Amino acid sequence: MTTPTTAPADALAQEFVQFAVESGVLRFGEFKTKAGRLSPYFFNAGLFDDGAKLGRLAGFYARRLLASGIEFDLLFGPAYKGISLAAAVAIELARAGRNVPFAYNRKEAKDHGEGGTLVGAPVKGRVLIIDDVISAGTSVRESIAMITAAGATPVGVAIALDRQEKATENGQDAPWSAVQWVREHLNLQISAIATLADLLQYLQATQAPDLAAHLPRVAAYRDRYGV
Structure with a gap:
């Protein structure tokens, strides 16, 4: 089993994990992933489903981005989850003194009015894509095509959340994660509010016995599928 990490805890990540758990967005149990794996935890950003939760989530994105050093001129939200995320993050960045335009895409092109698939600010300059997770990189590649x-x-x-687990390729475990693939093959910088390592740190440090009880299974999952 994974030994307890000795790395300093990332305060922002720990705060976010706690928020996700308390909001019911990060759940523990047995969940089947797209890759067919049985995961002991599940992160569903669609459950940040009211104004307070979405606003706080966007605040985490904004704080991480402002500290990331990534230089960008526009936020882009891929349909559908990315649309509300990009809008909310743009609001929080503006509140922090960094006013950035945002745009998003439609799934189907509109043939009247302004037309096309892109909505919002003109897509130009350096563009940062806002999404919840990177599962296979498909959404990122589609966004890149529209942006370019x-x-x-x-x-x-x-x-x-960066799940930090092996991607699948032709039904087999790959030696890299989807996030690593996007970073290395698509040459994009990645800003994640939290990672699986942060989740493990949270479970190691928690004083709640019902949460601490999930640590062995999450650690075993990381040992088997982690990168």
Whole structure:
């Protein structure tokens, strides 16, 4: 089993994990992933489903981005989850003194009005993609295609949680994660509010016995599928 980490705790990540657990967005049990794995935890950003939770989530994104050093001129939210995320993060960045335009895409092109698939600010300059997680990189590649077609430059992806687990390729475990693949093959910077390592630190430090009880299974999952 994974031994307890000795790395200093990331305060922002620990605060976020606690928030996700308390909001019921990060749950423990047995969940089947897209790859067919039985995961002992499940993160569903769609459950940040009211104004207070979405606003606080966006605040975490904004704080992480402002500290990341990533230089960007526009936020881009891929349909559908990314739309509300990009809008909310733009609001929180503006509150922090960094007013950034945002845009998003439609799943189907509109043939009247302004037309096209892109909505919002003109897609130009250095573009940061806002999403919840990177599962296979498919959404990122689709976003890159739209951004580059508009004449802009994708520079990074901001996500809530990096699961830090092996991607699958042709039904087999790959030696890299989807996040690593996006960083190395698509040459994009990644800003994650928290990672699986942060979740393990949270479970190691918690004083709640019902939460601490999940540590062995989450650690075993990391040992088997982690990168």
